[in-house]
Amino acid sequence: MKPGPFEYHAPHTVADVTALLAEHGDECKPLAGGQSLVPMLALRLTGFPHLVDLNRVDGLSGVERSNGTLVIGAITRQRVLERDPQIAEAVPLLARAAPLIGHFQIRNRGTVGGSLAHADPASELPAVALALGATFDVAGPNGTRSIAAADFFTGTWSTALEPDEIVTAVSFPVRGERTGSAIHEMARRHGDFAIAGAVANMSLDAAGRVSAAAISLFGVASTPVRATGAEAALVGAAPADINTLEIGRLALADQEPTDDIHATGPQRARIAAHVTGIVVARALEEAGR
Amino acid sequence: MTDQAIAITVNGERRKGRTEARTTLADFLRDELALTGTHVGCEHGVCGACTVLLDGEAVRSCLVLAVQADGADITTIEGIGPEPGRLGPVQQAFMECHGLQCGFCTPGFVVSVTSFLAEQPAPTDDEIREMLSGNICRCTGYQGIVAAVHRATELIEEATA
Numbered sequence: 001m002k003p004g005p006f007e008y009h010a011p012h013t014v015a016d017v018t019a020l021l022a023e024h025g026d027e028c029k030p031l032a033g034g035q036s037l038v039p040m041l042a043l044r045l046t047g048f049p050h051l052v053d054l055n056r057v058d059g060l061s062g063v064e065r066s067n068g069t070l071v072i073g074a075i076t077r078q079r080v081l082e083r084d085p086q087i088a089e090a091v092p093l094l095a096r097a098a099p100l101i102g103h104f105q106i107r108n109r110g111t112v113g114g115s116l117a118h119a120d121p122a123s124e125l126p127a128v129a130l131a132l133g134a135t136f137d138v139a140g141p142n143g144t145r146s147i148a149a150a151d152f153f154t155g156t157w158s159t160a161l162e163p164d165e166i167v168t169a170v171s172f173p174v175r176g177e178r179t180g181s182a183i184h185e186m187a188r189r190h191g192d193f194a195i196a197g198a199v200a201n202m203s204l205d206a207a208g209r210v211s212a213a214a215i216s217l218f219g220v221a222s223t224p225v226r227a228t229g230a231e232a233a234l235v236g237a238a239p240a241d242i243n244t245l246e247i248g249r250l251a252l253a254d255q256e257p258t259d260d261i262h263a264t265g266p267q268r269a270r271i272a273a274h275v276t277g278i279v280v281a282r283a284l285e286e287a288g289r
Numbered sequence: 290m291t292d293q294a295i296a297i298t299v300n301g302e303r304r305k306g307r308t309e310a311r312t313t314l315a316d317f318l319r320d321e322l323a324l325t326g327t328h329v330g331c332e333h334g335v336c337g338a339c340t341v342l343l344d345g346e347a348v349r350s351c352l353v354l355a356v357q358a359d360g361a362d363i364t365t366i367e368g369i370g371p372e373p374g375r376l377g378p379v380q381q382a383f384m385e386c387h388g389l390q391c392g393f394c395t396p397g398f399v400v401s402v403t404s405f406l407a408e409q410p411a412p413t414d415d416e417i418r419e420m421l422s423g424n425i426c427r428c429t430g431y432q433g434i435v436a437a438v439h440r441a442t443e444l445i446e447e448a449t450a
Contacts, residue, residue: 005309008310035334035352042351109352189422
């Protein structure tokens, strides 16, 4: 299976990218790492008369820490997340999430911004961005804006991006004091899309009680979702009093995952609840260290 | 759609060609440069048979457009050995440990394993299995392949000792 024909553009500036996207509208798609788009083109699940390659655009790659924020350029390869000691120190959750994305050959090519903008509901980075409250820097023909992760994911493969906008960078808050984080998922084989997964980021106050709790689930709905009920139940609690199984059940209380070839909806909910319990326990354990 | 000119370095040699933008790097290597050692299996990034090194990193050549590789440095299975007609340590290990039967997937395995061992010279069994998950073999059952990776670490160590 081969992609259908298209016109290929390889601009060097963000302004040229957004101008091309504005000019060609629905007939145009940005190409980042290509690890999702190229298979979809090859399978003819989608097709565009114009592709705009972001790989030769200046300034879209790299990692920078300033004040309490880690800024990752959109075209930064996913492999960098697991290799860069600066990332492991500043936002360890990113280093823990990266090895779960596809295989190392995929991560060598796949990009951070590409995975987020593709917005597959079963993928890891959108759930991480949602749990950590990341901010997306977006550029369009009329300038730049920021979109909070909570407002970014609107549906399966759908985001708040306009067709002529691209993500240029993503900002993650640097891990705070007495804070722990974890990600876990269940997949049939390593590197497959997860049947379901969960992310937790937990902070403790000076007295050792939970002061902030963020849980996001992936693979259970059309977007990654925050488990707000479970989060509320955690805040103020002492870790010794927390029943993580109960938190897992609470996290799935208002979700109705759908059936597919890999799992029924109820199976998927049970898996997600179980995985949620695991990440909450791990994050609490790390926060208390 | 006009053809585009491409110049890449393949196995140390400067190669030029023209192709449509939709041509994958895998097809360009095979059809334009006659380097048919890179095998094309699934053509959508699942099987790993087409794995090559792009600027030193293992990638699926079916998921990179040839035009995207313009200016890049590519190593294919033909360039993995020390010289034509001689096997590299990973190839030698696959031969010794029966890490192949039909051989269709083998170029992708050899390139992936070569890249992996350069970064992680003493992997555990679990790390090897996780690393191999990006390549699919439908004949061997993987036991021989895992054994070959262990053997390759010995051969590389002997060669560098």
